[in-house]
Amino acid sequence: MKKNKQILLLFLLLIIQLNLIKTNIIYYDWTQEQILEETSGESRDYFGREVEICENYSIILSAQDKSHQNGEGILQVTGKAYIYQNNRTNWNQQQIIEINQNGTIFQGSVAINNDFAFFGSSLADVNNNTFQGEVYVFKNNGKDNFGATVAIYNDVLIVGSPQAAVGNNYTQGKVYVFKNNGTYWNQQQILIASDGKSNDNFGLSIAVYNDVLIVGSPQSAVGNNYTQGKVYVFKNNGSYWNQQQILISSDGQQDDTFGSSVGIEKNYSIIGASQATIGENFAQGKAYIFQNNGTYWNQQQILIASDGNEEDNFGVSSAISNGVVIVSADNSKVGNNYSQGKAYIFQSDGNYWNQIEILTSSDGNQGYYFGTSVSISENYIVVGAIGATVENTSDVGKAYIFQGFPGPNQVNIENCTSLYSSFECYWDQIGDLSTISYQINYHYYEENWIDINSPSLNDSILYEIFDSSNYPNIIGNVEYSIQIRACNISTNFCGAASSHWNLTTRIDSVKDLQLNPNQYYINISWSQPDVPVINLIPKLDHYVISYFNQSQTNLINNISVSNSSTSYQLSNLESLTLYTISIWACQTENCSGNEQGEIISQTTSTVFGPVTNFTCSTSNIYNLSCSWKPPTNSQLPNYYNFTIQSSQLNDYQNYSINSTILNTALLYSNMDYTITIKGCNNETGCGIISTIELKTTQLNASNINSWETGIEQIKLNISSVEFAKGYQITLNEGNEWKNFSQINSSGNNIYGEINNIAGNIEYNVEVRACSETSCNSILSGKPSNNITMKARLGYVEEFNCVGIIEGFECNWNELNLASGLNGYSISYYISKECLANDTTYFDVDDDLEGGVEYSVSIQAVTTTDCFPDEYSGPITTIKVTTQKKTVSNSSKNKGGIIAASIIVPLFVIGIFIGIFVYIKKRELKRRGYKELNLKNVKEPIFDDFLDSDDLHLNPNPKTNPNPNPNQHEDEKLIK
Numbered sequence: 001m002k003k004n005k006q007i008l009l010l011f012l013l014l015i016i017q018l019n020l021i022k023t024n025i026i027y028y029d030w031t032q033e034q035i036l037e038e039t040s041g042e043s044r045d046y047f048g049r050e051v052e053i054c055e056n057y058s059i060i061l062s063a064q065d066k067s068h069q070n071g072e073g074i075l076q077v078t079g080k081a082y083i084y085q086n087n088r089t090n091w092n093q094q095q096i097i098e099i100n101q102n103g104t105i106f107q108g109s110v111a112i113n114n115d116f117a118f119f120g121s122s123l124a125d126v127n128n129n130t131f132q133g134e135v136y137v138f139k140n141n142g143k144d145n146f147g148a149t150v151a152i153y154n155d156v157l158i159v160g161s162p163q164a165a166v167g168n169n170y171t172q173g174k175v176y177v178f179k180n181n182g183t184y185w186n187q188q189q190i191l192i193a194s195d196g197k198s199n200d201n202f203g204l205s206i207a208v209y210n211d212v213l214i215v216g217s218p219q220s221a222v223g224n225n226y227t228q229g230k231v232y233v234f235k236n237n238g239s240y241w242n243q244q245q246i247l248i249s250s251d252g253q254q255d256d257t258f259g260s261s262v263g264i265e266k267n268y269s270i271i272g273a274s275q276a277t278i279g280e281n282f283a284q285g286k287a288y289i290f291q292n293n294g295t296y297w298n299q300q301q302i303l304i305a306s307d308g309n310e311e312d313n314f315g316v317s318s319a320i321s322n323g324v325v326i327v328s329a330d331n332s333k334v335g336n337n338y339s340q341g342k343a344y345i346f347q348s349d350g351n352y353w354n355q356i357e358i359l360t361s362s363d364g365n366q367g368y369y370f371g372t373s374v375s376i377s378e379n380y381i382v383v384g385a386i387g388a389t390v391e392n393t394s395d396v397g398k399a400y401i402f403q404g405f406p407g408p409n410q411v412n413i414e415n416c417t418s419l420y421s422s423f424e425c426y427w428d429q430i431g432d433l434s435t436i437s438y439q440i441n442y443h444y445y446e447e448n449w450i451d452i453n454s455p456s457l458n459d460s461i462l463y464e465i466f467d468s469s470n471y472p473n474i475i476g477n478v479e480y481s482i483q484i485r486a487c488n489i490s491t492n493f494c495g496a497a498s499s500h501w502n503l504t505t506r507i508d509s510v511k512d513l514q515l516n517p518n519q520y521y522i523n524i525s526w527s528q529p530d531v532p533v534i535n536l537i538p539k540l541d542h543y544v545i546s547y548f549n550q551s552q553t554n555l556i557n558n559i560s561v562s563n564s565s566t567s568y569q570l571s572n573l574e575s576l577t578l579y580t581i582s583i584w585a586c587q588t589e590n591c592s593g594n595e596q597g598e599i600i601s602q603t604t605s606t607v608f609g610p611v612t613n614f615t616c617s618t619s620n621i622y623n624l625s626c627s628w629k630p631p632t633n634s635q636l637p638n639y640y641n642f643t644i645q646s647s648q649l650n651d652y653q654n655y656s657i658n659s660t661i662l663n664t665a666l667l668y669s670n671m672d673y674t675i676t677i678k679g680c681n682n683e684t685g686c687g688i689i690s691t692i693e694l695k696t697t698q699l700n701a702s703n704i705n706s707w708e709t710g711i712e713q714i715k716l717n718i719s720s721v722e723f724a725k726g727y728q729i730t731l732n733e734g735n736e737w738k739n740f741s742q743i744n745s746s747g748n749n750i751y752g753e754i755n756n757i758a759g760n761i762e763y764n765v766e767v768r769a770c771s772e773t774s775c776n777s778i779l780s781g782k783p784s785n786n787i788t789m790k791a792r793l794g795y796v797e798e799f800n801c802v803g804i805i806e807g808f809e810c811n812w813n814e815l816n817l818a819s820g821l822n823g824y825s826i827s828y829y830i831s832k833e834c835l836a837n838d839t840t841y842f843d844v845d846d847d848l849e850g851g852v853e854y855s856v857s858i859q860a861v862t863t864t865d866c867f868p869d870e871y872s873g874p875i876t877t878i879k880v881t882t883q884k885k886t887v888s889n890s891s892k893n894k895g896g897i898i899a900a901s902i903i904v905p906l907f908v909i910g911i912f913i914g915i916f917v918y919i920k921k922r923e924l925k926r927r928g929y930k931e932l933n934l935k936n937v938k939e940p941i942f943d944d945f946l947d948s949d950d951l952h953l954n955p956n957p958k959t960n961p962n963p964n965p966n967q968h969e970d971e972k973l974i975k
């Protein structure tokens with residue numbers, strides 16, 4: 001191994017990577033393969049401070065700080081570079097290079113490519129030397145012919161010196177570029193940030209890929225945010241590196257340290273911001289993916305650890321290779337172990353970077369700082385852990401090698417063909433169908449991988465076939481970019497995507513095509529084909545309508561219609577003739593080949609013209625007669641389609657008729673009917689409709705001839721109406737009209753009853769004849785004379801009396817007929833009393849003979865003085881037996897005085913209406929009772945209260961020749 005050595009300022013270094021463009025295999029399932037350790041390591045060796053891996057070589061730097069052992073206070077630091085080589089099964093230590101320099105703080109970096117290994121060390125030289133650091137370059141002189149042909153950028157060495165002063169700006173930082181002339185490395189250029197300031201630490205992280213160099217400056221202020229950090233992009237123009245762009249994070253905050261680590265490959269860059277705060281979590285850390293669009297780098301995605309926590313320092317180190325990004329968080333907690341450290345693997349699906357794995361060390365422990373440094377090359381990752389304990393000695397450090405395993409192979413698309421609103425692709429079958437599934441990504445404005453459901457396998461050529469017609473979101477007239485990839489069914493891990501296949505689908509067919517034929521023309525209507533929301537390529541230009549007469553099978557015409565049209569009329573056609581009509585959309589004026597949209601065709605026939613001499617009439621309201629003559633077409637219809645429809649009834653009658661006359665009897669009175677007819681045959685269907693509007697006659701008014709008043713009941717005598725099939729009584733109570741249809745008819749005498757209505761209330765009553773037995777307001781005729789009438793009050797409910805000593809007590813329910821009810825009349829066989837209508841209790845105490853059965857009656861009346869009239873309710877009578885007194889006669893007299901003293905004040909305040917005492921002398925004599933003698937006795941105003949004959953009432957005897965015969969209803973005796 002030949003050693004080239006050049007002395008430099010303080011540094012960090014990273015170097016050109018090989019231009020690794022190989023088969024696009026993606027690695028996953030990263031597994032710890034080996035732990036690298038120093039032989040006889042010592043505490044504070046910090047093995048793993050920097051790691052680098054490239055192909056079969058890995059270099060691990062240690063930086064042994066021995067200053068604490070030096071009694072004279074002289075800084076003494078030893079660094080070592082351990083070179084390992086992979087022999088396919090093992091990483092074997094190949095060489096140890098010691099870098100021993102008093103006064104050197106070894107915090108350098110390492111980079112390797114095929115030929116060279118570079119180690120940087122930093123120096124805080126007390127002599128203020130111009131050179132404040134070293135870079136050690138080792139050339140591999142192994143068996144291979146290394147070094148003879150190095151890629152154009154591979155002979156460039158770039159060294160960061162983040163603490164270099166620039167002018168008066170201490171610690172602004174510089175980057176040195178060296179070029180190898182075959183033997184020596186000569187300094188070629190010094191790069192300085194265009195907007196650098198003191199303490200920026202420009203150069204603290206560096207990464208190069210081809211002609212692009214990115215330099216982290218994590219201490220840079222952005223606006224007023226100190227230490228937010230910036231990353232500078234330099235581009236090589238063939239001779240020199242020029243600053244091209246300054247990258248700043250979209251969501252940057254003070255102290256993020258954006259640029260704490262950087263990595264680059266092809267058009268992706270990974271940038272750590274290890275001190276970034278996330279939510280409340282200070283220094284949890286973030287990483288950013290930037291993507292190059294050919295000219296500029298744009299932030300594509302922010303990576304955040306799925307399980308991140310405060311002070312994880314996610315982003316302290318990062319690297320990218322072959323579509324895999326590794327970002328470490330060396331201070332993160334694992335289980336209960338603080339600062340054990342983790343590293344996160346992210347993988348690109350071509351659009352989005354997904355966290356796929358979290359790496360930890362198999363023997364990790366508290367304070368290991370796994371992830372101090374990371375490096376990735378193809379299928380190997382190396383992770384440094386400077387705090388690792390070796391053989392009970394802490395802070396010796398270890399490095400861990402992880403190996404990734406290849407995912408399914410990259411799919412190769414053989415062919416994709418555009419159809420109208422779909423496409424079809426063929427690709428090489430990959431692996432065993434039982435372990436491999438496929439995903440497709442087709443897009444015109446957004447990308448999304450979707451599972452291909454059961455592609456069909458073409459056995460003869462072993463191609464998979466995908467037919468997108470099952471994917472309805474694929475539309476015509478769109479340029480799609482198609483990629484397919486294979487995925488492992490058990491791990492869900494997908495291999496590299498195929499290269500893009502671009503095609504433009506053809507315009508869809510028009511939608512909702514409808515043909516409406518007439519006698520000599522056909523109306524065509526349709527709606528536009530589905531078109532993409534954006535990026536219509538090219539615009540829909542016009543439609544073509546083509547039609548031919550089927551019997552002639554000749555194209556009659558191709559008609560061009562504007563692209564905004566959605567209807568057209570084909571006119572001057574033959575009647576009763578079949579036509580086939582096709583329509584398609586066009587992308588261009590010429591409209592040929594792929595510019596022609598999908599054709600859609602329908603066949604229809606022109607139809608019969610209208611019938612002639614169409615007339616209809618009604619002989620009575622029910623009977624319809626119509627007649628007509630055939631249409632003027634050369635052929636006669638096979639049948640006529642005849643409909644009768646009433647909009648009021650939502651009624652529809654349909655007839656197929658062979659003759660030219662229709663007689664039917666299905667109409668109702670007072671209805672608007674629409675009667676239509678059209679000529680039809682089985683080939684061309686039905687033709688043009690002829691219509692007649694007809695209104696049927698309304699039924700005449702009935703007449704209310706007489707009526708009767710019953711108990712909560714009104715009875716009507718109604719005269720019949722010609723053609724009527726039913727009658728309807730309408731009763732208005734207050735403002736509400738109620739319908740009653742309890743009608744009995746015999747001959748011309750029609751009786752209607754309205755039952756269970758409130759008594760003593762005036763009702764307006766009307767009657768209508770109906771053209772249906774089930775009358776309703778639509779079907780009814782003209783209204784009858786309007787009569788006002790009342791029903792009688794009903795029975796007093798729950799009337800109950802019990803005997804007490806020389807008296808009795810009665811209770812009943814208050815009548816729930818407040819309107820017009822003024823009082824109750826209650827009687828017992830020797831007296832009669834008028835009570836207020838809210839009274840529900842009555843007693844006679846101490847005034848009657850004990851041990852005697854009395855009849856007690858009650859009746860609801862309409863008058864305040866309890867004179868019964870024709871609307872008074874029926875009488876309820878019950879028997880009650882008074883109890884005998886068991887003491888002397890003196891208390892009986894006392895009771896009379898008490899009764900009088902209650903009655904008189906009640907009378908005075910007017911609530912008590914009156915007391916009526918009537919002595920039925922015959923009864924008295926028979927039962928041997930004496931007459932009561934009370935003050936304020938009124939003479940009887942109406943006749944014997946119990947005489948039910950007088951309760952048969954007729955409000956209008958002149959017009960009511962049939963008084964109510966149901967006299968028994970007027971009295972109820974309860975035993």
Ligand SMILES: *[C@@H]1O[C@H](CO)[C@@H](O)[C@H](O)[C@H]1NC(C)=O
Nearest residue numbers: 086087088089090091092093
């Ligand atoms: C690789 O190295 C290991 C450890 O030194 C050794 O056991 C193994 O035989 C080597 N394999 C090959 C293929 O050389």
Ligand SMILES: *[C@@H]1O[C@H](CO)[C@@H](O)[C@H](O)[C@H]1NC(C)=O
Nearest residue numbers: 070072074076100101102103
């Ligand atoms: C570093 O200093 C120590 C102590 O002063 C001395 O023993 C050692 O030789 C020196 N090493 C070098 C490389 O100068």
Ligand SMILES: *[C@@H]1O[C@H](CO)[C@@H](O)[C@H](O)[C@H]1NC(C)=O
Nearest residue numbers: 124125126127128129165170
């Ligand atoms: C080295 O530089 C520092 C800062 O400029 C200065 O303070 C110091 O005196 C210098 N030392 C020597 C030995 O020149």
